[in-house]
Amino acid sequence: MDLLLFDTGLALWLGVLTSISPCPLATNVAAISFIGRRLDQQKYVFMAGMVYMLGRTLTYTLLGAFLVTSAQSIPAVAMFLQKYMSVIIGPLLIVVGVLLLGVIPFSFGGGGVSDGLQKFVEKSGIFGAGILGIIFALSFCPPSAAMFFGNVFSIAMKHNSRILIPALYGIGTALPVIVFAFMVAFATNLVGRAYNSLTVFEKWARKITAIVFIIAGCYLSLENIFHVF
Numbered sequence: 001m002d003l004l005l006f007d008t009g010l011a012l013w014l015g016v017l018t019s020i021s022p023c024p025l026a027t028n029v030a031a032i033s034f035i036g037r038r039l040d041q042q043k044y045v046f047m048a049g050m051v052y053m054l055g056r057t058l059t060y061t062l063l064g065a066f067l068v069t070s071a072q073s074i075p076a077v078a079m080f081l082q083k084y085m086s087v088i089i090g091p092l093l094i095v096v097g098v099l100l101l102g103v104i105p106f107s108f109g110g111g112g113v114s115d116g117l118q119k120f121v122e123k124s125g126i127f128g129a130g131i132l133g134i135i136f137a138l139s140f141c142p143p144s145a146a147m148f149f150g151n152v153f154s155i156a157m158k159h160n161s162r163i164l165i166p167a168l169y170g171i172g173t174a175l176p177v178i179v180f181a182f183m184v185a186f187a188t189n190l191v192g193r194a195y196n197s198l199t200v201f202e203k204w205a206r207k208i209t210a211i212v213f214i215i216a217g218c219y220l221s222l223e224n225i226f227h228v229f
Contacts, residue, residue, distance in 0.1 A: 007155045011165045014147050015172015017209055020201070021100070023141035028176045031132050034121070035181060042184055048129040049181025055133020057170035060148065064166025067149075068156050081157060086224045089154055093217030096146045100210035133174065144173075 018024050035048040071077045121128030140148070148169065156165040222228040 004159055007159060008164060008168055011152055011155055011168040012172045013209075014151055015169040016175055017100075017172075017205060018144050018147050018169075019173045019176050021143045021206060024136075024144050024173060025176070027136040027139055028174070031129070031136060031177050032180050034132060035129055035177065036184060044126065045184045046181045048126050049178050051126055052129040052133040052177050053171060053174035055130035056137040056174045057133075057167050059134045059137035060152075060170035060173070061163055061167040063148075064152065064156050064169075065162040067153055068160070068162045071157060072160075085154060085157070086220075090217045090220030090222075090224060092146070092150045092154075093213045093220065095217075096143075096150060097210040097213035097217060099143050099146055100206050100213070137170065137173065 019028055031052055035045055035052060071081055121131055124131055152165060152169045156162070159165065
C-alpha cells in the first residue's frame with residue numbers, strides 16, 4: 001500500500017514536471033491563450049480549464065489502459081517485460097534525466113494553435129477546450145514521450161493500474177492551465193505573479209528531478225545489469 005501511494009504521487013509529479021517542461025509548457029501556454037481570451041467571462045474560463053484537463057486526462061487514461069492491457073494480453077510482450085523491465089528501467093531513467101537537464105538538444109516544436117484548428121475549436125464552444133486537451137496530449141515531444149512511455153507505463157505495469165496511474169499523470173500535465181483558470185475566476189490579480197514564479201520553479205524542479213533520476217538509474221543499472229550490489 002505504501003509503495004502504491006508513493007507511485008501514485010510519483011505519477012502525478014511526473015505529470016506536473018512534464019507540464020512545465022519547455023515543450024509541453026508551450027502547448028499549455030497556447031491552451032491558456034485560447035481559454036483566457038474570454039477574461040470577462042470568469043466562469044467560462046474556469047469551466048474551459050476543467051474541460052481541457054478532462055481532455056488531457058481522458059487521453060492519457062485511454063492510452064495507458066490500452067498499453068497495459070495489450071502488454072498483459074500478449075504473452076510474448078508480457079514475458080519480455082517481466083524478464084527485461086528491471087534491466088531497462090535503469091538506463092531509461094538515465095535517459096530521461098539527461099533529457100530533463102537539456103544535455104541533449106532537441107527541437108521543442110510549435111506550441112501554437114493553427115488557424116484551421118482554432119476555427120474548429122471555437123465552433124465547438126466550451127467543448128473545444130477538451131478537443132485542445134486531446135490534441136495537445138497526443139503531441140508528444142522527447143521529454144513527455146520518455147515520461148509517459150517509460151516511467152508512467154512501467155509504474156502502471158508494476159501495479160496493474162490501467163486507469164489510476166495514467167489518469168493522475170494526465171491531471172498533472174494540465175495543472176498549469178487549471179491554476180490559471182482558477183486564478184482568473186477567483187483571483188485575477190495573482191495571474192502575473194504566478195506566471196513569473198513558474199519559470200523559477202520549473203528550472204529547479206526539473207534539475208532536481210533529473211539528478212534524482214540519473215542517480216537512481218545508475219544505481220539500478222549497476223544492480224540489475226552489472227550485479228555490483
